[in-house]
Structures are given as structure tokens and as C-alpha cells.
Amino acid sequence: xxxxxxxxxxAVSTCAGAAAQGAYSLQQCIEIGLERNYxxxxxxxxxxxxxxxxxxxxxxxxxxxxxxxxxxxxxxxYRYNYTDGTASTSNGVHSETASVGLNLDWTLFDGFxxxxxxxxxxxxxxxxxxxxxxxxxxxxxxxxxxxxxLIRQQIRLNNLRSAVNLSKERLxxxxxxxxxxxxxxxxFQQAKVDFNADSSRLLTQFEVVHASRTGLNELMALKNVxxxxxxRDSSITPNSSLNGIELWDNTLVxxxxxxxxxxxxxxxxxxxxxxxxxNYPYLKLNAGYGYTLGWNxxxxxxxxxxxxxxxxxxxxxxxxxxxxxxRREQRNARIQIQNSELRVQELELSLKTDxxxxxxxxxxxxxxxxxxxxxxxxxxxxxAIAIERYKLGELSGIELREAQNSxxxxxxxxxxxxxxTKLCEISLMQLSGQVLNYLFE
Numbered sequence: 001x002x003x004x005x006x007x008x009x010x011a012v013s014t015c016a017g018a019a020a021q022g023a024y025s026l027q028q029c030i031e032i033g034l035e036r037n038y039x040x041x042x043x044x045x046x047x048x049x050x051x052x053x054x055x056x057x058x059x060x061x062x063x064x065x066x067x068x069x070x071x072x073x074x075x076x077x078y079r080y081n082y083t084d085g086t087a088s089t090s091n092g093v094h095s096e097t098a099s100v101g102l103n104l105d106w107t108l109f110d111g112f113x114x115x116x117x118x119x120x121x122x123x124x125x126x127x128x129x130x131x132x133x134x135x136x137x138x139x140x141x142x143x144x145x146x147x148x149x150l151i152r153q154q155i156r157l158n159n160l161r162s163a164v165n166l167s168k169e170r171l172x173x174x175x176x177x178x179x180x181x182x183x184x185x186x187x188f189q190q191a192k193v194d195f196n197a198d199s200s201r202l203l204t205q206f207e208v209v210h211a212s213r214t215g216l217n218e219l220m221a222l223k224n225v226x227x228x229x230x231x232r233d234s235s236i237t238p239n240s241s242l243n244g245i246e247l248w249d250n251t252l253v254x255x256x257x258x259x260x261x262x263x264x265x266x267x268x269x270x271x272x273x274x275x276x277x278x279n280y281p282y283l284k285l286n287a288g289y290g291y292t293l294g295w296n297x298x299x300x301x302x303x304x305x306x307x308x309x310x311x312x313x314x315x316x317x318x319x320x321x322x323x324x325x326x327r328r329e330q331r332n333a334r335i336q337i338q339n340s341e342l343r344v345q346e347l348e349l350s351l352k353t354d355x356x357x358x359x360x361x362x363x364x365x366x367x368x369x370x371x372x373x374x375x376x377x378x379x380x381x382x383x384a385i386a387i388e389r390y391k392l393g394e395l396s397g398i399e400l401r402e403a404q405n406s407x408x409x410x411x412x413x414x415x416x417x418x419x420x421t422k423l424c425e426i427s428l429m430q431l432s433g434q435v436l437n438y439l440f441e
Contacts, residue, residue: 023230024229024230024231025231025233026144026147026232026233029219029220029231030143030144030438032220032221033139033143033220034136034139036220036222037139037221039135039139040132040135040136040139043131043132043135046131046132047131047132050125050128051125051128053121053125054121054124055121058121059115060107060110060114060117061114061118062106063104063105063285064104064105065102065103066104067100067101067102068100068103069099069100069101070098071096071099072096073094073095074094074095074096075092075093075094075095076095077090077091077092078090078091078093095294095295095296096294096295097292097294097295098292098293098294099290099292101289101291101292102289102290103286104285104287104288105284107283107285108283109281110277110280111276111278111279111280111281112273112277112280113274113278116273116274119270120267120271120274123266123267124267126263127260127263127264130256130259131260134256134260137430137435137436138430140436141426141427141435143216144426144438145423145426146212146216146219147216148236148423148426149212149215149419150209150212150213150216151231151233151234151235151236151419152236152415152416152418152419153205153209153212154209154234155234155235155236155411155415156415157205157206159408159411159415160198160201160202160408161202163202163404163408164198164202166198166404167191167195167198167404168195169387170194170390170397170404171192171194173390174187174188174191174397175188175191190397190398191397194401213228213229214226216229216231236418236422237418238365238366238369238418238422239425240366242362242428244355244359247355247359247428247429247431248352248355248432250432250434251351251431254433255351255433257347257351258344258347258348258351261347262344265340265344267340268336268340271336272330272333272336272337274333275329275333278319278326278329279326280318281318282315282317282318283314283315284315285313285315286312286313286315287310287312288311288312290308290309290311291306291307291308292305292306292307292308293305294307351431354427358424358428361424362421362424362425365417365421366421368413368417368421369414369417369418369421371417372410372413372414372417373414375410375414376410376411376414378410379407379409379410379411380407380410382403382406383406386400386404387400
């Protein structure tokens with residue numbers, strides 16, 4: 001028993017030593033995580049990539065201008081046969097050409113395809129912003145849940161510590177009475193067993209608290225996940241004033257997943273417009289400015305040619321027949337629009353189901369929370385009466401243990417009820433697109 005007590009004291013001392021490092025509020029934990037969390041940093045980089053792509057040049061609005069140069073040469077042996085029967089030969093005739101020039105290509109019109117491309121890039125940029133928001137909302141919900149889980153586990157730790165103190169006091173009373181002969185060895189051994197059992201649960205709970213704390217450290221992307229940070233709050237207070245109708249109205253307007261689904265529908269509509277652009281002719285401009293230098297070698301002489309100038313042209317074209325592919329693409333694009341609309345409706349139904357279930361759980365847990373608070377008061381009064389009767393010798397050790405267990409169970413049920421209520425609150429806030437409000441609490 002002495003070794004067990006020393007282990008408990010060591011664990012308590014370890015946690016107490018962490019208090020000197022300062023306490024973090026939920027808002028501070030979220031702010032640190034938003035700055036350092038790897039998933040958020042990655043998705044922000046991906047958002048920046050989408051933003052970099054949403055420029056007129058990438059859509060095809062601007063021309064392309066290339067600078068090119070080249071050199072080529074040849075060497076041939078020639079033989080000429082004439083109609084009068086004579087012949088002549090020229091061996092080792094060199095021909096070389098060097099050139100440098102600017103070439104411009106510009107699509108002036110392609111059936112509004114360029115405009116559609118630019119609109120699509122802008123929608124993808126907004127989709128990137130929505131993806132970032134969804135990851136951030138998931139992160140805020142996760143870190144808030146872990147923050148309150150750490151509070152709950154610390155509350156349970158304190159309850160178990162109180163249970164150990166109660167068992168220790170009972171063991172002291174039994175031990176004194178055992179040595180003066182007013183209690184049996186069976187009572188003494190049972191009190192010792194109960195004390196050891198409570199001490200064992202307390203030691204296990206230290207491990208649970210440590211796991212929750214390291215989980216919070218990981219979400220905050222702290223380099224030392226074993227850092228013994230302390231949190232500012234010591235209790236959980238659910239918001240009991242949520243309005244179900246307002247939450248659902250906000251869900252239809254602000255839910256990130258629903259907004260992303262609607263963006264996908266917009267992208268499908270743009271894909272259809274892109275397919276329609278192939279029904280129009282296209283007009284392209286090409287121009288160039290260059291310098292060419294050529295050497296043509298003949299037997300006994302070398303001819304040098306120089307050319308400097310400008311060339312230009314317009315190309316007007318129209319696809320008359322492409323194997324019915326254009327019609328197929330347009331038909332499939334219309335079907336994709338229908339599918340996108342169906343996905344939006346499906347998601348709305350799924351969100352409605354989630355909202356209904358979460359709201360029912362939230363209301364139910366609020367009632368459980370109120371009930372368990374009353375039960376806890378009754379359990380505390382019951383134990384106070386039981387310990388006084390036990391000290392007077394009017395109550396057995398088994399009956400006192402039952403009162404003690406009832407108190408511990410009441411404390412645990414109240415803690416679970418308030419934590420579950422808070423989880424429902426966080427989920428409802430996330431569903432309605434308002435979970436980032438935890439940043440400004």
C-alpha cells in the first residue's frame with residue numbers, strides 16, 4: 001500500500017509541475033493549431049495553387065509569344081544527265097541555313113470557350129477556399145472536442161482522487177477499530193481491497209489524461225507532444241440556448257459541404273457551356289518576325305541569301321463533322337448537371353437527417369444533464385449521512401461502499417452528460433457553418 005501511495009503522489013506531482021507553464025484557453029489552442037497544424041498548412045498551399053491558376057492567361061485570353069532560333073546544313077553530290085547525252089557532276093555541295101525569329105499565336109474566338117475556361121478557373125479558386133474552410137472547420141471541431149474531453153478526464157481524475165481519499169479515510173477508521181478489537185479482520189481486509197481498487201483506477205486515469213493531453217498537443221502541432229500543457233477551463237458548460245430552426249436555416253445557407261456541392265453543380269453547367277462552344281467557328285491570329293541567313297554552295301561559287309521580314313495570317317475554321325463526339329459530349333454534360341442537382345438534394349436530405357439526430361441528442365442530453373445534477377446532490381447528501389452513521393458504528397462497510405460508489409457513479413454520469421451535450425453542440429455548430437465562432441468566444 002505504501003508503494004501504491006508513493007506512485008499516486010508521484011503522478012500528482014508531475015501534473016502539478018505542469019501548472020507553472022501557463023494555461024491555454026480554447027481560443028488560444030485553436031489559434032496555435034490554425035497557425036501550425038500540418039493539414040491546414042497543406043490545404044492552404046493547395047488553395048494558393050488554385051488561386052495562382054485563376055488568371056486570364058491560363059484561360060486562353062492572352063496570346064503566346066515565342067523566340068526561336070535554329071541552324072541546319074546539308075552536303076550532297078550531284079550528277080546531271082542532259083538530253084544531248086552529256087553529263088556533269090558536282091561533289092561536296094554545302095547548303096547551310098541560320099534563322100532567328102519571334103512567333104505570336106492568339107486565339108481570338110473559340111465559341112466563348114475562353115470565357116468559360118476563365119469562369120471555371122474562378123469557380124475552382126472558390127472551391128479551393130471552401131476546401132480550406134472545411135478542413136479548418138473540421139480542425140476546430142476536433143480541437144474543441146479534445147479540449148473538452150481533457151476537461152472531462154481531469155474532472156474524472158479529481159473524482160477518483162476524492163474516491164481514494166474517502167477510501168483512505170474509511171481504511172483509517174477500520175484500522176483503528178481493528179486494532180482495538182471492535183472490528184474484524186474481514187472488515188479491515190475489505191477496506192484495504194476497496195482502497196487498492198480505487199487507487200488502481202486513479203493510476204489508470206492518469207494515463208487517460210496523458211493520452212488526451214498528447215492528442216491536444218498533436219492537433220496544435222507542438223514539437224513536443226509530451227509537453228505538459230495546462231488548460232484554463234476546469235468545467236464544461238454547454239450552451240442550452242441553441243435554436244433548432246435557426247441552426248437549420250444557417251445550415252442551408254452556410255454549410256461548407258453544401259456550398260461545395262452547389263459549386264460542383266456550377267462547374268457541371270460550365271462544362272456544358274464548354275461543350276456548346278464547339279458549335280461555333282474559331283478564329284486564330286498568327287504572326288512572326290524573323291531573320292534568315294542561308295549559304296548555298298555550287299561548284300566553284302558560294303551564294304549568300306539574307307531575309308528579314310514580317311509574316312502574319314488569320315485562320316478561320318469550323319468543325320463540320322467529328323464522328324458525333326460533339327453531340328455525345330453535350331448530352332453527357334447535360335446528364336452531369338442533372339447528377340449534380342441530385343447530389344445537392346441528396347446532401348440536403350443527409351444534412352437534414354444529421355441535424356434532426358443531433359438536435360434530438362442535444363435536447364435529450366440537456367435533460368440528462370439537468371437530471372444528473374440533481375442526482376449528484378442527492379448522492380452527496382446520501383454519502384454524508386452514510387459516513388456519519390459509519391463513524392457511529394450504525395452502518396456496515398459494505399453499505400458505506402455502496403454509498404461511495406453511488407456518489408462516484410453520479411459524478412461520472414453528470415460529467416458524461418455535460419460532455420455529450422457539448423459534443424452535440426459542437427456538431428450542430430459545425431453543421432450550420434458556425435463552428436468558427438469558438439475562435440471568438
